[in-house]
Every structure is written in structure tokens, then in C-alpha cells.
Amino acid sequence: MKAFSALLDRLAYTPSRNDKLRLMADYFAGAPDPDRGYALAVLTDGLFFRVPFRRIFAEMLEARVDPVLFKLSRDYVGDTAETIALLWPAREESQEPPPLAEVVKAVQDAKPEAITRLLAGWLDQLDATGRWALLKLLTGALRVGVSARLAKTALAQWSGKPLSEIEEIWHGLTPPYQPLFAWLTGNGPRPDIRGSAVFRPLMLAHAIEERELAAITPSDFAAEWKWDGIRVQACHQGGAKRLFSRTGDDISGAFPDVVEGLPEGAVLDGELLVMRGGDVAPFNDLQQRLNRKTVTGAMLKSHPAHIRLYDLLFEGDEDLRALPFMERRARLEAWHGTHAPSRTDVSEIVAFESIAELEALWAGARETGIEGLMLKRHDSPYIGGRPKGHWYKWKRAPLMIDAVLLYAQRGSGKRSSYYSDYTFGAWREGEHGAPELVPVGKSYFGFTDEELKQLDNFVRSNTVDSFGPVRQVMPKLVFEVAFDSVHHSKRHKSGVAMRFPRIHRIRWDKPAEEADTLQTLQAMIVD
């Protein structure tokens, strides 16, 4: 428990991705089995405990802490689990805390009425960091800024095994991952996951550059529309139906409507969309269904999901991934013709003779949800990751407005000495008809390091007010802000929310009065 708590504690405060990787790799190298396996499960969100914490916390505190002092402490700390961890009366004599594996197994096996005593016993043995880690781990609210993908990347870096091979077998394994660690440390064979419903790493495309576009031979490439949903992998193997996000997270629970009709034996690649009456709904509609563990009946009706299929990876036991794209495509069409699964269709191949023709087709495409074009080599095998020279994405030019810098906030990590997060606004008519600026978005990238220094200087010398880490500045600097789309939003004062805004250019030359209006932005809303 000690090494694991120290790891969580450091991860929670460490902003840099590479430093997080190093902390995890060091932990995996030093921790014993099966502790490190359970730690991996915690970091990849693979452990759930059904424990009534509200009741348990109340029972534990009643016997130990004055309620007035607890309330004052809770108000100061701002988090119940952390408050308990901090004010738990420490024992004078230090005791060796239990290993992580022991804790996990005991909680999983314990009767509900025994948990309070069990937990109190551990809290007595642990120090404050250990108590915090234990409570966070059991309540499932880790918030240490580590994704499952990052934890697996750390495994790859530490063991020297390719990430793609770890991803390939990952979903066939369960905590505490003993066969995986045996393989990673050279003490066992690679775990065999054939025939089970597991995530296979997706093949990703490169953004095409102009000279690459010019060099494309149309007869070597197939074009498809690039739809504005999320890439998924759907499979029905070994009796299990699963839907995975592009990072391998299992999102089946939130999408029973599309998972239901999957025929046995297939592993498919496609775009998850919300569709109504044959039309693709805006990304915002799909957003409503993401990041949930389950879905309501009402939501299933109002936001029906659909998969537009791009590729077929397995048919029965046959792994098609080494076949050329056009052969897989033919297999996909034949398969879809035979099974005709509900809530799916096959992505259209856009015929073209020249890039100019493709560009014209694209310009004429009025359907919502088209984000750009995909260009795939006819002879591309399906390779997990982002292999060069096979698939290209050609995205629509972003939308653009001129907005005025209003607030700047200190960054984190390497940027903690810089005001690097910028909130910008657009003009609108305020009370009494006078123009006023209303915040429309926030961004912290798009500029160079050199520009960051200039912006930081600007913020420091034009501050009119400050609120903790935030400074309000004179509204006089204009940003050309690029973004993918803009939507209605009830959560924002301006009534609009931009998707993926970034600072495209800093217009040192442009007077703030000439920046765009909120109306301009509203006119760009597509939903």
C-alpha cells in the first residue's frame, strides 16, 4: 500500500505526461506481484467496489470526531474523503500497512456490515497519504490524471514490449494481470486471446499535407467521407458483444442499441453517430450520450445511435487485417449484405478521377456531419497505430473569428510561471445600447513559445484586476481564433460554445473595436 499511495500522490500533482510515465514505470519495476497488477487495474479503471460509503463514513466519524470540528475541517478542505484521511487520529507507533492486493481482496470478499471495521483498522495503520489513497481507491474517484492508455504506455516503456501488442491482448486479461506481468518480465509466454471479444488497436490516419495531396495518384486511393462522430470498434466474439472507443475503453454499457444487433464472429471498425431518419445529427447530440456508464430509455429514443462501417477486421476466426484494404472492403460489403445488422450501414466510397474533382465533390457536399475526407491506399493492410503512407485525413478548413483577450490564467507544469490560458470575447450590444464584450471561449494553445512570452508580457503589463491565478486585462488585444464548430450552450453566458478553439494568429495590429460580434458567431451555428 505504501509504494502505491506514494505513486498516486505524485501522479496527482505531476502535470507532465512524460514524468507520469516515469513515475508509473518506476513503480511497476519495483512493486511485487500481485500488488502491481491491482495497481494497474486501479489506474486503468478496472476495479469497482460496491460499498455504501456514505453510511460507512458516518459510522466511522461518529465514534471519533467532534461534529463541529469535522464540519469546520470539511469546509476548509473541500472534500469529504480527503478530510477523513487528514483528520484521522494517527497512531503513535507506526505499523506496516497491508499490501494493496490484500486490501482489494478483503473488500471484495467482505460482508457489508464488516466493512466499517475493516476500513477503520486499515486507516489506523496508514499514514495520511495512505489513508487518502485508500479512500480514493475505494470510492473510485481517483482523479490523478492518468488514462488507461497512459498506464499501458508506461507498461510498454518499462518492459520494452510494443504498446500495440499490449493493447492487442489487453481486453482478454483481468486483474491482477499475472500472465501479463509474467510475459512483460520475460517469465512467461504472451497471453493468448484468440476468439475472445477484445479490443484490437485501431488504424489511424495522418493529416495530409499539400505536397502529399499533390502527389496522390487517384487510381491508387479510395476516398470516403470523414464523419464527425467518434471512431469505434464493435465486436461479437466468444459470446460477448462489445463496443470500444478508439483508445480501447469499453463503452458497450452506454450504447445497447448498437451493440444488440451485432452478428457473432465479426470485429468491425466504424464511426459512431447519432442518426435520425437517415440523417447524421450534429456532434453535440452524440456528446449527450458519451461519458455515461448507462443510458436512459428516453435518451435511446431521442438520440438513437448508429455505426457507419469503415472496415472488417475479423470474420469468424479469420484475421483479415493483413489483407489489402480493397479486399477487406469487398468482404465488409458481402458480410453486411448477408447479415444486414440493424443500426449500421457501410460508409460510401466516393468515386473520383482527380483531386480537383474530389475537391469539387466535397465543396458540394451539404450534409451535416461531414468533417472532411479520408484517403486510403487500395493495398493498405490494417495496422494498429498510425502507420505512415497508408491513410490520410483531409479536414475541412476551420472556422475563424477575431476575438478580444479578456482574461488570462496561469498555466500548469512547465507553464506555471506564464499566463497561458486565455479567455476571449466577442462584441454584443449591452444595456443602453453600448457595445460590450462577452466571453465566448477559452484556449491555451495554437501559439509558439516565443509568442507565449510576448503574451505573458502583455498580460502582466495590461492587468486591470486579478482574482487568484486569473488576471483581467485591458480589452485591446485581438486573437484570430480557429475552431471546428460552434453550438448553442445554456451553460455559457454568451449562449454559445466553441468546439476545439485554438489561437490561430495574434493580431497585434488589429484594434479591438474591429473584432467580431457575437452575432457573427451565432450565424456559424449548425445545429
Next chain:
Amino acid sequence: MTPGRFEDWLTVDSKGLYCRPGDFHVDPSSAVSRAVITHGHSDHARPGHEAALATPETLAIMDARLGEGAPRRKQAASYGEPIKIGDVTVTLFPAGHVLGSAQVLVEYKGARAVVSGDYKRSTDPTCAPFTLVPCDLFVTEATFALPVFQHGDAGAEVAKLIKSVEQFPERAHVVGAYGLGKTQRLIALLREAGYERPIYIHGALQSCCDLYESFGVPLGALSPATGAAREDLRGAIVLAPPSAIADRWSRRLPDPLTAFASGWMRVRARARQQGVELPLVISDHADWRELTNTIAETGAEEIWVTHGREDALLHHIRSTGRRGRALALIGREDEDQ
């Protein structure tokens, strides 16, 4: 003890705590004719006093930090040496807070009042340890007066810092530490832990370090951080005032990893708010347990609380059957900030 009896001779006026029969203030918030100063932190040792009584260390610190503003007349008092002032007797005892820090025992007509200034009970290699002074009235700080504050072993926090330096040898570890007390304690703890390499310090920390050494507190090899070659600072420990650790000054450091040594670092939101990557819970103030134990051990039936989280401490004082009063002195700061 008759309620209200101390209020007759120890009062609070616009400048702070005032002893009428001795005609002096303790740690007044602005210039007075006669002051007793508990320790050298700027919210206790203000400039401009006509006369001041303090330990020799505190007087030296005031000279170094206040320059022209140092007291015009200085009276040094050693720990345990009774000094008659007017109708009262004043004796200073170690408070364990920083070098020279003192509790002030004031005896008047058989009653004993102790004004403890800031204090801690945990060990500190850079100053004399806290001495318990039995009394009838105990005047205490309340900086960390919530049960969530349990400072723990400072050595373990220093071990965390040393481990991080081993784990990230390409990053300069910049540690925010208050210039008087925290800086020297941290250096001494690093030396105790066997860290022999030069420790780099921000220019603002130099004079206090020199002063500690002149009073016989060895700090080992210190180098100025300003002007050091960037490459030399990789994997080095660099101490700086808290205001400098995440501001322009720190940009000279190679890939700085920001640490902060303070009792506040125990609360995550507090550390995150300040962009701290490595919080080190090292405090020169009493934590909850030290505060409540000290109150009990002095035997005092009346407790006055000067500054900090008074609510919680007064609740504790009253629920343990003592008389408690919040003085709400102005001008006190959390110097850990």
C-alpha cells in the same frame, strides 16, 4: 481564577497586546515606545520601535532585516533570565519556532501569563526546543488549528524531496521556503539526511542563512542560484522565497519541478492552487495536536487565541471546560504564504 482578572492588566489596543503595569506591547503591529518581541518574522517584528526587549538572536535578525527601522534601544534577554519591567517580571523561554523565538512569561501580583508568539513542539535542529511554562493564562496562535493539520515527520518529507531528485535528475528542484526559519531548517534537515551537495539559494535568502551560521547553525555548502550555470542546476535543489518559485525568476532554471515546504501543503486544493508539483508538509507552527496538548499541559484555565483558525480552537477550549477568548489581532499573516 476570577473571570476578567487578566483583562485588568493585559489589554488589546489598536497596536495589539498591551501590558499596562509594565507599559509595553508584545509584538505590536506598528511603532511603539516599548515592545517585547517574540521572534523576527515581519508580522511580529515591525519597524520603528523606540525600545525593544528580545533574545540576542531576534535582535540581530531585526537589525539585519529592518536596517533603519530596527529598534533604537535594544535590550537583550537570555532564555530564563527574569527581567523587571515596571511592576511586572518578564522572562523569555524558547518557543521552538525559529532561531531566537521566545515565549514571554509575564508575572504580575502572583498571576502568570504566557504570550507564546508562534511555536512548535516538533524537533528543529536550527533552534532551541520549546519549553513548557506552566501558567494561568496562555496566549496561543491558531495558524493550523484544525484537526486536519497533523504535520508528521519532517524527515520523511525531506526524504520525498531527495527521492524525487534521484527520479528526475534532469530537473531543477525549486523549493519555496520562507526566508527566516523554514529555509535554514530545510537545509539542516537535508544535511541530516546525508545530502552533501551544494544547495542553491535565491539572493533574498542569503542574509538569514549567514545570520544562522554566525549563531553556530551549520548549513554546509550554499551557492547563489542567480548567476549559476543553467546546466549546473539540473538535478540541484534550489531554495527560493514562495513568491519566486512559479514566477519569472524560476524561468532561469532547467525544467523546474516546483516544491513548497509549508504546513499548508497538507491540503491538496491548497497545493494545486499554487501549481505545486511536490508538496512538502514541513511547518514551523504547532499542529492541532501540539496546540491542544500544549494548552492542556500549561495548566492554564484561560486561553486567548491571537490569530488563525480561532473558531475550531475556541470550540475545543470551551468544550474542555476552559475559558477562551479570540483576540483578533490585526496585522498577523500566515508567513508560510
